[in-house]
Amino acid sequence: MAAISLKNIIKRYASGKHTNQVIHNVSAEIRDGEFVVIVGPSGCGKSTLLRMVAGLEEVSEGTISIGDRIVNDLEPAERDIAMVFQNYALYPHMSVFENMAYGLKIAKIPKDEIRARVEKAAGILELMPFLDRKPRALSGGQRQRVAMGRAIVRQPQVFLFDEPLSNLDAKLRAQTRLEIQKLHRELGITSLFVTHDQVEAMTLAQRMMVMHGGVMEQFGTPEEVYNKPATTFVASFIGSPPMNLLKHVSGLTEGTIFGVRPEHIDVGRGDWRLEVEAVELLGAERLLYCKMGLDSLIVRIQEDEPVPAIGSSILAAPRSDKVHYFDAATGLRKIL
The missing domain is CATH 3.40.50.300 (P-loop containing nucleotide triphosphate hydrolases)
Structure with a gap:
């Protein structure tokens, strides 16, 4: 060897x-x-x-x-x-x-x-x-x-x-x-x-x-x-589905991209209002395809959570200890 x-x-x-x-x-x-x-x-x-x-x-x-x-x-x-x-x-x-x-x-x-x-x-x-x-x-x-x-x-x-x-x-x-x-x-x-x-x-x-x-x-x-x-x-290549990379999150520092994985978004509470555009059923989990203003994102929920209707509006929040920030110009990870 x-x-x-x-x-x-x-x-x-x-x-x-x-x-x-x-x-x-x-x-x-x-x-x-x-x-x-x-x-x-x-x-x-x-x-x-x-x-x-x-x-x-x-x-x-x-x-x-x-x-x-x-x-x-x-x-x-x-x-x-x-x-x-x-x-x-x-x-x-x-x-x-x-x-x-x-x-x-x-x-x-x-x-x-x-x-x-x-x-x-x-x-x-x-x-x-x-x-x-x-x-x-x-x-x-x-x-x-x-x-x-x-x-x-x-x-x-x-x-x-x-x-x-x-x-x-x-x-x-x-x-x-x-x-x-x-x-x-x-x-x-x-x-x-x-x-x-x-x-x-x-x-x-x-x-x-x-x-x-x-x-x-x-x-x-x-x-x-x-x-x-x-x-x-x-962030976008590793993970299925990939990490959400958002450019228009409220309060986001200019020149920064906000990242959060679909499983790190909690539904039913928070300041984010999402419009549900599609739902994908995957056995033990569901993927919600949503819009939040100009951004598109995916939310992963478990089979025991209620599935919102397509076209409905839901509240959600990212887990604060699971969010990521990237420089919009270089794509490199930032420590804020």
Whole structure:
């Protein structure tokens, strides 16, 4: 296992007047054995950053270290990493065992050790009953587990996951997330996991790196990112539904945006008068889509609370210890 150090990472494509910079001065220290998720919308640079760690993209400026080695100029095979992609990339004519063993066979690992490694990984991933099957006889979730098993048997210092759950349906995604958590607990290998899904990020990460436009907007635990978002982008991206960002709250300091999450607004009392425009029923909770003057906002209420009629007017109040303030010009969090 090994720590990963990113220092002032910049990535540019082309040069001169055609230069397109897609990663802007990213620095982060990933601890030995830590599970870090890189999350952000499509095109934010998260996969490019992961591919630079893997050696599949060159670094324009800055240094990447794995353990005590700077790896900028090392080939992927020399970095002691294993990567799991969105595409399982299994050999259709090989069995599960042969797929998992193939890299070890090419590396001329002794047969007895290959079998021991494959069977250990298959046991962890609950693949033992399927070792003789071809990929076509497996479900999508089982194929993804085979791809993870192929990475595990290499016994790398670092795992890199590039949106590995994107091809799975919602139920399988949830199930596979639990399997990945279990896998990390058992192996303790330093892991970088890329996703655009903030639910995946919140549930898997020990710490998470939120990317936007090639910039790392925040790096912290899920609790830190959720409870103290560093920018309006983080506030609006992390959380479902996202934080309400209001510009016309009475008494608000000029140049400040007022933030409050939907679950931190109490209904039935307070100085806010909201017009209910729509109601969304979500089992144990309801979402009220409201207007307050020029601002739109969402309020989350529980199933045992009365549901106001669409078109009605209700009183509400934000919880004073749960509000946030951001600079309207920069989007940065403010301490008032």
